[in-house]
Amino acid sequence: MIELDGVGRVFRSRSGEVEALRAIDLTVADGEFLAVIGRSGCGKSTLLRLVAGLLTPTAGRVTVGGTPIAGPRPDIALMFQRPALLPWRSVLGNVLLPLELRGRVRPEHRERAQSLLDAAGLAGFHRRLPHELSGGMQQRVALCRALIQRPSVLLMDEPFSALDALTREELAGQLQQVHMEMRPTTIFVTHSIQEAVLLADRVAVLSSRPGRVQRIITVDIPRPRSFGRNAHLTDVAARVAELTDLLHATDAALPLLDTKPI
Structure with missing residues (x-):
């Protein structure tokens, strides 16, 4: 459904160049929920804006449904950090x-x-x-x-980050229901490992700038998920712990790609 093939993005200004993303190869299947996490400044929001058609790549190409992205489209919805x-x-x-x-x-x-x-x-x-x-x-x-x-594609840029913890969890639960019922292909950018585990089918971990896909991890836990007492609480906690360790590791210690379930 969504394909990024060798995608890079460089921002140029009078003060110089900043390479935000480099050689991003990523496929999101129809109806999949992909979370994207990484350290601040690694290009997560830039990636989202490339898919939304708000930015153009300086290398590679982005396609949705087999059609190259040339600008905003009515079948692609974008939800920002602030409600606007x-x-x-x-x-x-x-x-x-x-x-x-x-x-x-x-x-x-x-x-x-x-x-x-x-x-x-x-x-x-x-x-x-x-x-x-x-x-x-x-x-x-x-x-x-x-x-x-x-929309066939729903892009979300840290939409719950400004909210208190309880409200974030409530909205994450609501988003789970939306996804199970409507099945939009979703890319969800977040700094929260907990949100990524609660919501995603897979989690893409980006390296520090320039952002590259360092690892893609499958979260194979039945839905609905929560941090409350339920049959999957141990599995949720284990995934959160593993992703936390992963983000604390140095970029050099991360293998290029690992798609096995954790």
Whole structure:
């Protein structure tokens, strides 16, 4: 579904060059949930923006569904670290915005937006303005806005990082349900090893800048997953511990690729 073939990205300015990514080879299967983790500055967000069509690679190519990415596409939704809601629009109006920008809001779209909001725990808040909501509620609105067009690809750039721990876990649980029901092909950038283990089918670990794929690890744990007391708690804890050790290791100690389940 998503393929990055020898992808590199260099940022150039008057002060010099910064090589953010180098020789990224990565495939994300249709309906797969891939988490991307790595140290700060390793190019995780740059990778996401390349897939979204907001940046162009300086080497290699990015394709989605076999078509090269040449710019933003309606079947690719991007959710940022901050909800970026328009403060003068209602919750419902913010969710419908992508459709309005394409000039095609119909009654069934409004019904879908309302259903998404209700499923996200926002029944009764459709007419509220963003400043009347908590941070977690605002991110739920942003998730509904990303899903309103039924995207085949969902890109998420640390969407829960500004939230408290309990709210993050609640939203991670909701995202699990969304993925199990809708099956969008998802790339989820995070600094949180716990989030990666809770959500992903596989975790791609990037090296320090320039970012390269150092290891891809399969997380073979039945869903739904949680940190609460359940049959898979030991497995979740073991994966978190292994990924923590992996990120603490030096880049030189990491093998180029390891796809075995852990």
